[in-house]
Amino acid sequence: MVETGAGYSLATRIARLRIRLSHLYHGHTPQAVRFRLAVIGVDLALIAFFIAAPFLRKTPAFLVVDYLVAFILAVDLGARALAARKASEWIRRPIVWVDIFVLLTLLFPQWLFNLAFLRVLRIWTLFNSDFFWDTVGRRYDDTRFEEIIRTLAGLVTFVFVATGFVYTSFIGQGAGIAGYLDALYFTVTSLTTTGYGDITLPGSWGKVLSIAIMVSGIGFFARLATSLFRPGKVRFRCPTCGLLRHEPDAVHCKACGTLLNIPNDE
Template sequence: MTSQSSRHPADDGKPSARLKAFWRFRAKLRALYHGDSPAAVRFRLAVIGVDLVLIAFFIAAPFLRDTRAFLPLDLAVAAILATDLAARALAWRSLKSWIRRPIVLVDLFVLLTLLFPTVLFNLAFLRVLRIWTLFHSDFFWETIGQRFDDTRWEDVIRAAATLITFVFVATGFVYTIYVGEEGGVSGYVDALYFTVTSLTTTGYGDIILPGMGGRLVSIVIMISGITLFVRFAQALFRPYKVRFSCQVCGLARHEPDAVHCKACGALLNIPNEES
């Protein structure tokens, strides 16, 4: 028979002090990342500010790559991003549901390019995908963009972020693959110039990507760029429709002053500033 004094402290079923401290830490992170208190809002604004600085570093990286400060900066950015992702994971209700989100998967890939800069050197241009993940995240719209959430400006900003992300991703790809090759791409600015002229179908012809692969890349940039630009223009100029799901047919977009659903005729109760 086991004596009372020889029982392990955890055998009584009560959580240990260390586990309680971990739960309190998670609760504090959840309050900061998802709470509505003034302290939580200030914290999230600071995090978004750091995100913008990281994005600026990713855009400027091609110009800094040959400097001595680039590698220490790269590792410092990796530490900041890893800390932020770990904190977001702990603040989320379930790690499994958090890691399955497409935005999180993109951020994890960006982190890998920072942690292994030599192995994933040719994929470093994909770090600018952080622009897309920031401006498409609930974290951003629940904090700095709350005033414009579910409005025309949300659609415009999302479309603009997607277009800008595409421009820098395409520029990075052209720079990584074709710099120094025949065709005139001698630096990052040349790659950006080629991407913009291809996207706008200006086609001055002073820079041409060589070979069949270069022609295919040019076609993809032109078609994808025009599509994203048209989407941005539509979000900016087309008549705005509010997001409100009809309880009968599920139609998600309606005129701001709609009383009945135009698809099924059901009575709507769209909230506005006056209601």
């Protein structure tokens, strides 16, 4: 057994660290909430860097900032792994795999240059994580507000991922894409089906990508409109049939008639 410091074994120190991190990442004390708010603030700063990265790529300090961001993300992932109740279940979550991929693009920016735009998937992982809603959005968890925010996060993520595809695929190929801003402009005009026609993507791949962006835009805006204008319902799983959405004043499940006991926050 390896002894360290004040007589604690290495295994004991790791166990104590895991307990401490579990409290900070999953606890509900004021200290834990402040810690998670700070982590979310760092996440938002990282997302801002990922969005601005195409404009900053040629600056002298870009690689330094890139590796600093990689270090921060690696520390955060390691801490989350230690804080997880079951690491084997945590590592299988899709959100975790997205974060690991983002970390790889930061560690190897020269080799994974053409995939760096996928870093903005971090927007989706943040706003679809229980970590965010248990901390910042507890008041709005399982409400229509949460659904609207998740939909907007998906829309913003799609815009920047599609922009990355357009930029890396058609930069300098005579399509009118001279820079990242041109790719963003084309994506937004296609997504909203405005289509001014001043930038068009050449070839079959360009047509397929343009169609995919336009169809996806219709889907995202339809979902957003549904979230905004659909009559508000509460999320409460019926113990008999499993129906999840009910009217706010529902007494019985409209599907099976089971008596409900929906909590009222007021």
